[in-house]
Amino acid sequence: MTVVNQPEFGQRLRQLRLERGIKQTELAGGPVSASYISRLEMGNRLPSPAALSYLADKLGVPSEALTTCAPSKGAEAGPGGVGAGGADDPHSARSLLLAEAATALRDGDTARVIELLEPQLDRAEAAAPFGWHWHLLWTLAEAYGRRQELPARVRVLRTMLDTSAIWPDAAAVRAGILADLSADERALGHLPAALEAGEQAVAAARGAGAPEQARALMAVAAAETELGAVRLADKRVPELLALADATTPRTAAQIYWTCAGVRSRQGRAEESDRLMLKALAILDSRDDLLAWARLRMAASALRLRSGRTDDVRGWIKEARRAVDLVGGPGQSAALLSLTAWLLWIERDYRAAIAAADQAEETGLLAFHDGLRNRLLRSRCLLRIGSEAEARTQMRSVAMQAEDSGYLDLATEAWKSLASALDGAQTEGDRRIGAPRGGNLTGETDMTPLEGALLDATRLDETQWAGTPLDGPRPSAREGVVRGVNGSGGSGRRPEGPAARD
Template sequence: MLEQPVFGRRLRQLRTERGLTLAALAGEGMSTGYLSRLESGARQPTERAVAHLATQLGISPAELTQSTAASLAQSLTLATGLDQDEAGQTLSEALKASEGEDPLLRWQALWQVAEWRRQRQEYPEQRACLDELTELSTQIGLPELRARVLAELSRCMRNTGEIAGAVDAATHAYELAKSEALPARVQTATLLALVSALTEAGRLPDAARHTDELLTVTDKGSGPQWAQALWTVASIRVRQGDLDAAAELMDQALSGFDGRDDLTMWMRLRISAARLDLRTDPPKTESAQRRVEEVQGAMPFAGTPTVEQQLLAVRARIAVTTGRLDEARAVLDQLVGFDDLLPYQERIRLDVLRNRVLLLEGEQATALDGLRKLAEQAQQSGNMDLAAEIWRLVAESLAK
């Protein structure tokens, strides 16, 4: 016989799988109030109750009282030997039947599932995990857990275009990390979230004020977090118009980061460097193309859908910059259907690129109308940096 609350969870799982209400499962031989208390774990089941419920469910009493789900602790252990997709699925299923278990175990499982959802670009599902993680972190009472969750929540909200919320979450994470004197790795994570959110919100002076602090916290590093810090500060320098300083920071990250630590990060750095190459005057298209070829060579080993889409977008930009419009159009066509999976900023920038192609093809009225709508959409979402970027393109196009 399963002890409570495990029996209650097992019973509720079987009932919901069959789409039964409490009244339907209780039938004439049991009150819904008693059944509800069984499911909540407030009452221990009798043999008579088990027999009645098994009949109602169409299974044997042994099937009802034997748990088929591994505990959350077992699932976390099993997940260490699985690839990311298998681990994510295993933990996701375990979480559905693990209400009432140790909050720390649930936190660990949810954190891994949230990262799995992010990698799969399932942002609403990731957000649901992060919302529960926020509540669990408060319940557990460890400031480090709460700061880490808030920083990741900010990142998730930026991906869905919720810029004001992203700034709030990152600000709370940063203030918590500072007030509690949390470890450098946590302070770095919160700073990365804050600088990125402030930049997207168009608050460049506020973002720039944190860049020196970010570089100081990550000084003498060499891992993924260090490389991401340099990359983030480089993006600020680009927006400040200091492309030389941005290039220097990117070169430092590219040369100092060993791809064996994180091959996906190694590829994303080169994609970002290729974008920077295309922003110089004149654009360094040959350098950008070399970086694209480096990433393409690594794709079989650590390529993800996100990296593949970012790579295609850079290839389209190179084609536009070099005037190969047919090639640009073909590459952009490959990205059709991925838009719902891409982060908000990437989706908008792809649409901007499509309108740039229309401009170059002579469809000025259609392209300008599309760009205006994209700029207004970015403004309404609070993404002021992206909106300003699009309005500049509109102004330049009208001037020409």
């Protein structure tokens, strides 16, 4: 039986390919694609027996030439000596380190992975072989991702991006890194950076395979949707759907999920639901249990967004079982937030507040999800009579969302605040006959912005009871936006393509 070790196999494959002056695209064929060869050379994959046989034949060498590295100087030093791979052999020490980190990652001990590899980053750049350094970066990024430590993961991904610049024929790999980077920046609330990385991913994926193109398009469409540039995201949908049949079930399910999100933001709830159900049907839990769970969480969010609760409780229950087996604390936090959303629609406000608080306390919600979770909590507070705390939290969410470029969510939060202020003012009028926006002496406790919001729209607070956070907007939306922009709100549009939407 042939034993294949990475990153040694990838280093040897690249060496033999370059010696023959062959590009990855020229070597591709049969059971391997150019992007697959890139991943092999970078140490991210192990070759299948069919791929190993094909590559050996194409390169004109026996399979053993790919699975056996050339001996280093001093190889005859004898057992335990430097050349024999003893403890003083840098190559041997590096291989042992990566092997231990890979075992820890497989066992779920991500803290151990970080402990082993993080100190190696600086010295690896200066002295280590390229393949070993790349494999270290990939393993470290995976560990940070599983722990939901996104700032650290973004740092490692950007290092991978810089490192890949010296690697020939690495466009497909760069597209994948950029797509991951876009998703992480979006989760952190860095929308301009997410959009930039997504657009770069699309450019890098041109000429690559369908999976790479799909990942890039999904990344940029998600960033555009979050920025409110839904018309731009809509243009990606036909291209994405055309790629679905040429990808794996997991990628196809992600495509339908992404397109469902765009359609939901357009208010096309039926089409969104149809696409999401197609995503659920195409992926089997045995293929990827965590992706299967995340699809159920996404389907629940889209149903709740349209004001429907059918199937949602069952999907959340199924997702929770899967997350308990293979997920992490980040997925558990997202499930708590979804549960709070469901309880809000069911008008169990105190239970919704408790679930939202648990989700918030983890500190692991994505930036947008965290804002939405706090907005939901503030609406529940309003329903149980905690008006002052509710208004304070609504104001905070609205300002954070606007400053970060989430204009749809900012509008939603400003409307909730205007509704709360209007409800409080109406109650005050009934009790003491106070002037609009003030007390008996005519003095107001509202900020100028809040006063403008109240002048822009007189929303009945009951319009919001039990409605989804991102559901159909009341007709006063444009008035609220004009009130925000005309009274001290930033009124900023995001730079770049989103500004033209």
